[in-house]
Amino acid sequence: TSGSVATSPIDSSDDAYSIPVSIGTPAQVLNLDLDTGSSDLWVFSSLTTASEVNGQNIYTPSKSSTSKLVSGATWKVKYGDESTSSGVVYTDKVTVGGITASSQAVEVAKTVSASFTSNSDIDGLIGMGFDSLNSAKPSAVPTFFDNIIGNLDSPVFTADLKHNKAGSYDFGVIDSSKYTGSLTYVAVDTDPGYWKFTSSGYGIGSAAFKSTSVVGIADTGTTLLYLDTAIVKAYYATVSGASNSATYGGWVFKCSATLPNFVFGVGSAKITIPGSYINYSPVTTGSSTCFGGLQDSTDIGINIFGDVALKAAFVVFDGSDTPRLGWASK
Numbered sequence: 226t227s228g229s230v231a232t233s234p235i236d237s238s239d240d241a242y243s244i245p246v247s248i249g250t251p252a253q254v255l256n257l258d259l260d261t262g263s264s265d266l267w268v269f270s271s272l273t274t275a276s277e278v279n280g281q282n283i284y285t286p287s288k289s290s291t292s293k294l295v296s297g298a299t300w301k302v303k304y305g306d307e308s309t310s311s312g313v314v315y316t317d318k319v320t321v322g323g324i325t326a327s328s329q330a331v332e333v334a335k336t337v338s339a340s341f342t343s344n345s346d347i348d349g350l351i352g353m354g355f356d357s358l359n360s361a362k363p364s365a366v367p368t369f370f371d372n373i374i375g376n377l378d379s380p381v382f383t384a385d386l387k388h389n390k391a392g393s394y395d396f397g398v399i400d401s402s403k404y405t406g407s408l409t410y411v412a413v414d415t416d417p418g419y420w421k422f423t424s425s426g427y428g429i430g431s432a433a434f435k436s437t438s439v440v441g442i443a444d445t446g447t448t449l450l451y452l453d454t455a456i457v458k459a460y461y462a463t464v465s466g467a468s469n470s471a472t473y474g475g476w477v478f479k480c481s482a483t484l485p486n487f488v489f490g491v492g493s494a495k496i497t498i499p500g501s502y503i504n505y506s507p508v509t510t511g512s513s514t515c516f517g518g519l520q521d522s523t524d525i526g527i528n529i530f531g532d533v534a535l536k537a538a539f540v541v542f543d544g545s546d547t548p549r550l551g552w553a554s555k
């Protein structure tokens with residue numbers, strides 16, 4: 226089997242990308258953030274502390290004839306941006322892009338942190354990382370990808386994210402109409418559970434490409450591109466007036482600045498991120514100071530090829546026995 230689901234940016238800054246997910250019988254549709262940087266499928270629910278729900282769609286297990294409590298199971302996740310959620314576990318029917326997992330672990334939130342409450346565009350996450358990142362106790366529960374991979378024509382899902390418009394996630398098929406040229410594959414290190422790979426270097430604007438190994442994760446759940454200090458400094462050195470602002474917690478520049486393209490290498494292939502994608506957004510609404518889409522990864526401890534990078538490419542997440550990432554321009 227194979228399937229496809231449209232994914233849309235939740236706002237004009239492409240902060241995150243959500244997909245409609247059907248849960249239960251009859252179907253309850255929630256908008257979840259498909260996140261390759263984590264491995265919990267969790268949702269706002271009828272069990273979520275009422276004061277922590279603010280406009281999100283919720284999953285009500287008691288209204289689903291196919292829901293079952295997983296007795297004794299709990300979960301708790303904490304993300305890189307310090308947001309958290311926790312709760313209990315049900316199994317139920319889950320359908321994404323026409324593909325159904327008949328008994329998917331659905332982690333039901335009893336509590337969520339303020340940043341989730343304030344984001345009415347996200348009703349939860351569907352983690353597509355490796356099982357080692359799943360937070361369920363006393364034992365990890367399989368991801369949606371784990372549950373469907375055996376039925377897929379090919380053990381893959383692909384990401385075709387776009388700037389300010391709908392893209393798609395495909396399951397079980399590589400649609401060659403969605404990219405140009407050929408796919409270049411690179412090995413994935415699944416320790417500790419991310420889609421971690423080594424980029425072969427970078428180029429800034431028209432400057433010569435620098436061949437150097439840059440280890441990072443392909444992460445649909447992170448908005449920006451976070452790389453080593455040296456690369457980031459070299460990039461903003463070409464943007465007059467750019468500075469690393471303590472006030473705003475990162476590199477900022479005049480919104481009117483012209484930003485150079487940023488190229489990253491995958492094997493012998495090169496993916497070009499248009500400079501415009503690196504003009505992320507004004508630091509506050511209406512400000513003439515803009516926050517960069519390329520930021521320093523030092524405080525994170527790992528380089529993250531987030532949506533700013535992913536939306537410049539067509540990416541194959543290959544979950545075969547030897548996991549790998551395929552990259553192509555588009």
Ligand SMILES: CCCC[C@H](NC(=O)[C@H](Cc1ccccc1)NC(=O)N1CCOCC1)C(=O)N[C@@H](CC1CCCCC1)C(O)(O)C(F)(F)C(=O)NC
Pocket residue numbers: 240241258260261262263303304305306307308340344350444445446447448449525
């Ligand atoms: C700085 C290091 C990473 C930060 C990263 N978060 C982000 O990138 C959030 C995503 C978001 C968008 C809209 C509304 C709310 C949150 N954006 C963000 O911090 N910013 C601040 C900088 O400007 C851009 C927007 C993260 O924690 N990503 C999680 C998944 C998100 C968690 C919060 C809700 C949205 C999904 C992740 O799973 O991808 C992870 F890999 F980083 C992780 O923490 N794995 C355990």
